[in-house]
Amino acid sequence: MDVEPRAAGAARPGGRTARTRAAVLDAAWDELESGGYAGLTLEKVAERSGVHLATLYRRWRTVEGVVLDLLGELGKNEVPIPDTGSLLDDLRALALEIAALYRQPRARALVEGVVAAAVRSPEASTVWATVIADRNRLASRIVERAVERGELPPGTDGIAVISAVGAPIYYRLLVARGPVDDEVAETAAAAAHAAALSGVFTPGPP
Amino acid sequence: MDVEPRAAGAARPGGRTARTRAAVLDAAWDELESGGYAGLTLEKVAERSGVHLATLYRRWRTVEGVVLDLLGELGKNEVPIPDTGSLLDDLRALALEIAALYRQPRARALVEGVVAAAVRSPEASTVWATVIADRNRLASRIVERAVERGELPPGTDGIAVISAVGAPIYYRLLVARGPVDDEVAETAAAAAHAAALSGVFTPGPP
Numbered sequence: 001m002d003v004e005p006r007a008a009g010a011a012r013p014g015g016r017t018a019r020t021r022a023a024v025l026d027a028a029w030d031e032l033e034s035g036g037y038a039g040l041t042l043e044k045v046a047e048r049s050g051v052h053l054a055t056l057y058r059r060w061r062t063v064e065g066v067v068l069d070l071l072g073e074l075g076k077n078e079v080p081i082p083d084t085g086s087l088l089d090d091l092r093a094l095a096l097e098i099a100a101l102y103r104q105p106r107a108r109a110l111v112e113g114v115v116a117a118a119v120r121s122p123e124a125s126t127v128w129a130t131v132i133a134d135r136n137r138l139a140s141r142i143v144e145r146a147v148e149r150g151e152l153p154p155g156t157d158g159i160a161v162i163s164a165v166g167a168p169i170y171y172r173l174l175v176a177r178g179p180v181d182d183e184v185a186e187t188a189a190a191a192a193h194a195a196a197l198s199g200v201f202t203p204g205p206p
Numbered sequence: 207m208d209v210e211p212r213a214a215g216a217a218r219p220g221g222r223t224a225r226t227r228a229a230v231l232d233a234a235w236d237e238l239e240s241g242g243y244a245g246l247t248l249e250k251v252a253e254r255s256g257v258h259l260a261t262l263y264r265r266w267r268t269v270e271g272v273v274l275d276l277l278g279e280l281g282k283n284e285v286p287i288p289d290t291g292s293l294l295d296d297l298r299a300l301a302l303e304i305a306a307l308y309r310q311p312r313a314r315a316l317v318e319g320v321v322a323a324a325v326r327s328p329e330a331s332t333v334w335a336t337v338i339a340d341r342n343r344l345a346s347r348i349v350e351r352a353v354e355r356g357e358l359p360p361g362t363d364g365i366a367v368i369s370a371v372g373a374p375i376y377y378r379l380l381v382a383r384g385p386v387d388d389e390v391a392e393t394a395a396a397a398a399h400a401a402a403l404s405g406v407f408t409p410g411p412p
Contacts, residue, residue, distance in 0.1 A: 037325055037326070038325070038326050038327070112325035113325065115321060115322070115325065115380055115381075116321070116322040116325050116326065118380075118383060119243055119319065119321065119322045119380075120243070120244050121244070125383050126383075128381075128383065129381075129382060129383040129384070132381055132382055133382070160393065163377060163382065164374060164397055166377065166381070167376070167377035168369065168370060170373070170376070170377050170380070171372065171373035171376055171377065174321055174324075174325075174376070174380055174381075175321075175334075175335075175338055175372070175373075175376050175380075176335060176338055176339070176369065177331050177332075177334065178335070187366065187406060187407070190401070191370055191397065191398070191401035191406045191407075192397070192401075194400050194401040194403075194404035194406050195396070195398075195400040195401055197400075197404075198400035198403075198404070200393060200396045200397045200400050201393070201397075
């Protein structure tokens with residue numbers, strides 16, 4: 001979900017509508033960095049983007065609408081999937097990537113905003129769940145490779161392993177409300193690795 | 207967090223102010239059951255409780271204020287901590303309890319509302335994090351007993367083990383946005399157990 005800051009007025013394909021949208025999403029991304037989700041308003045996005053407030057109300061309706069559009073856009077970004085040749089190292093690299101992402105104030109603010117929107121709106125919930133499911137499916141390649149190398153039993157549920165890496169990080173962020181440090185990431189990776197090796201994520205008789 | 211429905215007008219210690227609060231919290235709890243957090247409004251709470259809307263605005267200000275007060279009240283309830291004589295069985299019972307709790311529509315609605323409030327308000331964030339920390343500290347008795355029985359290495363971090371049991375359940379609820387079924391609970395318990403046995407939650411050199 002790393003996006004490079006873009007010049008709000010830079011030309012891009014799709015004409016004026018696309019440029020307006022890009023300017024609004026850039027402005028929202030920057031506002032999340034400075035004021036968090038709690039401080040985000042359509043007024044601030046209008047001011048920073050140079051787009052009329054009336055346009056924002058018409059097209060995105062609410063702050064949640066802007067945040068969701070931003071999430072959908074960032075969700076399209078390619079994220080490198082670690083491939084070190086070792087399951088533990090891959091899971092650790094993945095966990096550290098997720099933790100580093102959420103140490104960025106605007107990324108933390110974005111996910112907080114999205115979760116808040118998701119519990120109010122079924123549409124937001126679907127967008128959010130889809131972004132997470134897509135990421136997890138991509139990252140489950142790590143588990144497939146470990147099975148191919150003989151590190152894990154055949155049939156190990158890749159989505160379950162990758163979810164187990166992410167879960168403690170999101171728990172820290174959203175439930176325990178603490179810092180997303182490297183320690184929580186390392187522990188999450190080591191725990192998911194130990195559980196996978198012991199066959200917890202492999203269906204069938206224990 | 208199970209509370210019995212209480213008669214809104216029942217006498218209780220603390221006089222009229224306490225009775226008003228009890229009526230409001232009861233009404234909010236029932237409204238969460240029928241309409242979820244997305245449907246909760248101060249107007250509905252006023253109507254169901256028989257408390258004037260003006261009183262609600264004055265005392266709780268927002269829906270989030272009511273939800274937080276409700277969480278604080280439910281957080282005082284005693285919750286049984288499993289003590290089966292086996293770490294795996296204790297962790298499984300705990301996970302199944304948490305999952306069963308969040309299959310209740312009003313409990314799921316409450317936690318969704320609290321998380322949404324927590325990302326908007328530092329006060330809400332503190333109340334929520336405190337309730338979770340208190341629960342985890344109580345449940346970490348499970349891990350202490352396992353260490354005393356010799357099932358786990360001395361120095362195993364009880365809070366970390368208990369958090370590892372809860373994390374996948376909250377992940378399913380808030381991030382993957384799926385059903386909180388017994389399977390996610392059983393897997394969470396088995397994974398935390400395998401990781402604890404392998405020493406992931408024990409500090410020191412690996």
